[in-house]
Amino acid sequence: MAERVFMKGTEAIAEAAVRAGCRFFAGYPITPQNEIPEYMSRRLPEVGGQFVQGESEVASVNMLFGAASTGIRAMSSSSSTGISLYSEGVSFSASARVPIVYVNVGRGGPGIGAIQPAQQDYNQATKASGNGGFRMIVLAPSSVQECVDMVYEAFDLAAKYENPVLVLTDGVVGTMMEPVILPEMKTDEELASLRKKFEHRAIIGHPVGKQAVCRAGLMGSGQENVNIKAAAMYDDWDCEIRVEEYMMDDAELVIASYGISARICKAVINKLRKEGIKIGMIRPERISPFPYDTFAKLDPKKIKGLLDVEMSIPAQMIWDVKHVLNKDIPVRECLRSGGQLMTNNQVENAVRDLIKEVL
Amino acid sequence: MEKKVYSRTNGLLPGAVSGFCPGCMHGTVHKLIGEAAEELGQLDHLVRVEGVGCCGLGQFYVSHDETIAAHGRACAVATGIKRSSPESLIYTYQGDGDLAAIGLAETMSAANRGENFTVIFVNNGIYGMTGGQMAPTTLLGMKSTTSPGGRVAEEHGYPMHMCEILDTLTAPVYLERTSCDTPQHVIATRNAIKKAFKYQLEGKGFSMVEIVTSCPTNWGMNTLDSLDFLRDKMFAEYPLGLIRDNG
Numbered sequence: 117m118a119e120r121v122f123m124k125g126t127e128a129i130a131e132a133a134v135r136a137g138c139r140f141f142a143g144y145p146i147t148p149q150n151e152i153p154e155y156m157s158r159r160l161p162e163v164g165g166q167f168v169q170g171e172s173e174v175a176s177v178n179m180l181f182g183a184a185s186t187g188i189r190a191m192s193s194s195s196s197t198g199i200s201l202y203s204e205g206v207s208f209s210a211s212a213r214v215p216i217v218y219v220n221v222g223r224g225g226p227g228i229g230a231i232q233p234a235q236q237d238y239n240q241a242t243k244a245s246g247n248g249g250f251r252m253i254v255l256a257p258s259s260v261q262e263c264v265d266m267v268y269e270a271f272d273l274a275a276k277y278e279n280p281v282l283v284l285t286d287g288v289v290g291t292m293m294e295p296v297i298l299p300e301m302k303t304d305e306e307l308a309s310l311r312k313k314f315e316h317r318a319i320i321g322h323p324v325g326k327q328a329v330c331r332a333g334l335m336g337s338g339q340e341n342v343n344i345k346a347a348a349m350y351d352d353w354d355c356e357i358r359v360e361e362y363m364m365d366d367a368e369l370v371i372a373s374y375g376i377s378a379r380i381c382k383a384v385i386n387k388l389r390k391e392g393i394k395i396g397m398i399r400p401e402r403i404s405p406f407p408y409d410t411f412a413k414l415d416p417k418k419i420k421g422l423l424d425v426e427m428s429i430p431a432q433m434i435w436d437v438k439h440v441l442n443k444d445i446p447v448r449e450c451l452r453s454g455g456q457l458m459t460n461n462q463v464e465n466a467v468r469d470l471i472k473e474v475l
Numbered sequence: 476m477e478k479k480v481y482s483r484t485n486g487l488l489p490g491a492v493s494g495f496c497p498g499c500m501h502g503t504v505h506k507l508i509g510e511a512a513e514e515l516g517q518l519d520h521l522v523r524v525e526g527v528g529c530c531g532l533g534q535f536y537v538s539h540d541e542t543i544a545a546h547g548r549a550c551a552v553a554t555g556i557k558r559s560s561p562e563s564l565i566y567t568y569q570g571d572g573d574l575a576a577i578g579l580a581e582t583m584s585a586a587n588r589g590e591n592f593t594v595i596f597v598n599n600g601i602y603g604m605t606g607g608q609m610a611p612t613t614l615l616g617m618k619s620t621t622s623p624g625g626r627v628a629e630e631h632g633y634p635m636h637m638c639e640i641l642d643t644l645t646a647p648v649y650l651e652r653t654s655c656d657t658p659q660h661v662i663a664t665r666n667a668i669k670k671a672f673k674y675q676l677e678g679k680g681f682s683m684v685e686i687v688t689s690c691p692t693n694w695g696m697n698t699l700d701s702l703d704f705l706r707d708k709m710f711a712e713y714p715l716g717l718i719r720d721n722g
Contacts, residue, residue: 140559166558170551171584178548178581182524182555185542190559204545212542319542320560321520324485330542331534 120297125260125290126151126193128298129219129283130159132264133191136271137302137310138217139165140190142179144172144198147231148287149221152193173198177205177218184209184216185330187314189271189307193219195287196237197228199245206280207246211332211342215274215314219267219283221290224455232455233287235375238432241284242404249343251350254282254404255358258379260294262401268299273356275310277349284403286427288376288457350405359407360399363389367396369470370414372437373425374400377458381425384463395467403433408440416444421474423466429453446474484509486518491536498691498698500655501529504597505536507661511669512539512564515676522565524553526573529603533568547578550585553592564672565592572602575611575635582637589646589680593671596637596683599690600709607693611635614712618695638685638718648674649682650718654710656689656702663715674722687713 123131130152133141141156153169160167166183170176176192183190194202199220209216222237224230241254253273255266266283274281302310311318319330334342360378363385364370373381378399385395400407414422422445424434429451438447450466452458483489486509493502512521523541525533526549534541540563544552549567557565574582574596582594601619602608609619609626612634616625626634638650649671653664664686671682687709691701 140555142555168554168558168588171580175548175551175554175581175584178545178551179555179558182542182544182552183559184555185552186556186559186563188559190555204548208545318560319522319540319556321522321540321563323519324538327538328540329534332543332545 118297118300120295122293122295123260124151124293125263125285126221127155128260128296129193129263129267129290130155131298132267133217133271134159134163134165135299135301136268137189137307138191138271139163139188139307140180140183141165141192142168142170142176142183143192143194144170144176146195146198148223148233148290149193149195149219152219173201174204177202180216180218181205181209181214184214185212185319187311187318187320189310191217191219193221195221196223196225199237199240203246207248207250208332209280210246210250210252210346211248212330213278214330215278216280217267217270217274217283218280219285222284222286224453230455231287233376233427233457234453234455235286235377235427236453237284238403238426238428241282242406242436245282250346252280252282252404253277253353253356253402254284256284256375256401256403257289258375258399260289260292261296263289264296264298279349284375286376353405356402357405357407358401359410360401361410362397362399364396364398366394368418368420368475369393369395369423369467370419371395371397371423371425372411372433373397374403374433377425377427380458380460381463384460384467387464388467393471406436408436411437412440414442414445416442419445421446421448421470423448423450423470425450425458425463425466427452427458484513486510486512486521486538487536488538494535495529495532496692498689498701500686500688501532501597503655503661504595504664504686505533507665507668508566508595509537511665511672514669515672517564517672517676520562520564522556522563524549524556524565524567526567526569526578528570528573528605530568530570530573530597547573547576548581549573550578550581550590550594554585554588554590557590557592561591564675566595566672567592568595569597570603571598571600571610571612575637583641583644586641586647586681586683587644589648591675591678591680593675594683595668596685597688598637598685598713599688600634601690601693603690603693614708634712636713638683641683642718646681647683647719648680648721651720652685652687652713652715652718654687654705654715656705660715670722679722685713687715
């Protein structure tokens with residue numbers, strides 16, 4: 117039964133995963149996501165699941181690959197510099213089409229960066245989470261409730277496409293507490309039925325003659341065929357685009373933002389709207405596949421300027437926006453990084469500067 | 476009357492012909508794994524997690540479920556599989572570079588956790604598929620493509636003895652070093668693999684069989700000379716025999 121509780125983002129992520137049927141978790145400590153493995157180490161044994169503290173992120177993601185290749189629902193989590201070490205296992209999972217789910221609770225970067233929140237991993241998450249040019253669906257929650265909902269659906273998306281799914285959040289959403297409605301716990305019968313669907317290719321041992329193989333790479337022409345099939349799948353992902361268009365009906369100014377930054381922007385928009393300023397926001401709820409059409413359709417006769425708001429320096433999502441945006445719409449940036457938080461005032465001032473410039 | 480005295484294990488794909496180099500022992504080890512699992516009635520539950528390098532060529536010969544781990548990660552992948560499917564009989568198949576260099580952390584940590592699977596470690600003292608580079612198990616003085624003057628202790632360190640290193644841990648249940656150079660050693664290897672599998676089926680924990688083999692191609696020797704080198708030099712550095720049996 118769904119229930120309403122007051123929870124920290126990271127713990128809500130862990131509980132949502134368990135309710136979605138996650139029965140295997142491997143991870144390595146790194147701030148600011150330690151509550152996820154800690155929660156899993158208590159919670160998974162209660163539901164017959166397995167928790168392993170890996171000796172590294174590299175080991176953890178490969179354990180995840182192994183677990184998910186048996187058809188069990190499996191998850192891992194880390195943060196930024198740790199996520200870099202996931203590249204190997206994520207790429208293997210994409211190549212071998214193994215349905216893993218992993219969470220990046222982002223911190224400042226590059227390198228070890230700062231342990232405070234940031235959105236520095238957009239390009240890594242959406243463009244190259246490992247070698248080989250594969251793609252993933254990437255969900256970007258802006259609240260604890262969205263963490264819960266997105267983690268819950270991440271497992272279904274991973275199973276549907278037999279492909280890795282990433283939930284990219286940050287240290288703000290991960291460490292704040294909010295009331296959330298938790299989804300229903302999937303029953304053992306439901307999970308057994310889901311696992312059954314994968315059984316023919318699960319690496320669990322089959323009778324001779326019904327061998328299952330899980331290979332992240334093929335000799336000869338095999339690999340190109342795998343790539344062609346994957347590319348066809350990516351081409352079909354328009355149906356997986358999720359974007360929020362906030363107060364866009366009469367907007368003359370538009371903010372492009374996602375995750376925690378978008379939530380801050382929403383508060384600013386609400387304030388400015390009371391002054392009669394016609395401002396709206398386009399927020400990709402999933403940053404991959406990216407809602408290019410939503411930006412492409414913006415009409416320069418109506419939209420006088422766009423403000424890109426990210427907790428990243430340099431800006432990263434801006435390149436996806438500019439890729440399709442009409443060149444007559446001026447684009448400006450409002451950025452923080454390195455663990456410094458975006459503030460309402462900073463966004464508000466950036467909007468007022470834009471108004472002076474274009475209206 | 477005709478009496479059947481030998482038949483090929485069903486653990487290998489029917490009709491598959493070995494493409495390993497002349498004098499290589501990988502083919503023999505693959506056969507022994509199939510025979511050991513078959514004798515235990517476990518072929519239907521057998522899962523292979525193979526390493527990268529010549530080990531990965533096993534995909535062309537085995538009939539049971541298999542996945543290829545990233546280089547060095549076989550023990551991590553096997554941990555994930557075994558924890559999620561405890562009824563499967565799981566072995567990793569790894570070479571010296573895979574297990575003792577890039578995968579050292581995964582090997583040590585899985586052994587230390589006492590993960591209930593079996594490691595088949597094929598140690599020929601050199602990287603095979605990539606063309607004969609120096610491995611952690613390359614002997615002192617032995618030439619490789621990345622130690623062309625021979626391995627020098629002051630620069631490259633000493634050969635690593637993985638059975639003895641794992642023997643410092645408390646958790647492993649069974650560690651044995653064998654070879655495949657004579658019929659007696661082949662039988663000993665099959666028995667060791669069978670014992671390791673049996674312990675796994677009994678839930679006893681981590682086991683490793685290290686099989687010291689030759690690599691004529693990358694040692695730059697003919698098959699007979701490589702057998703002499705194996706017996707004279709490799710066995711001197713890596714003595715065959717039981718290291719630990721806590722079963």
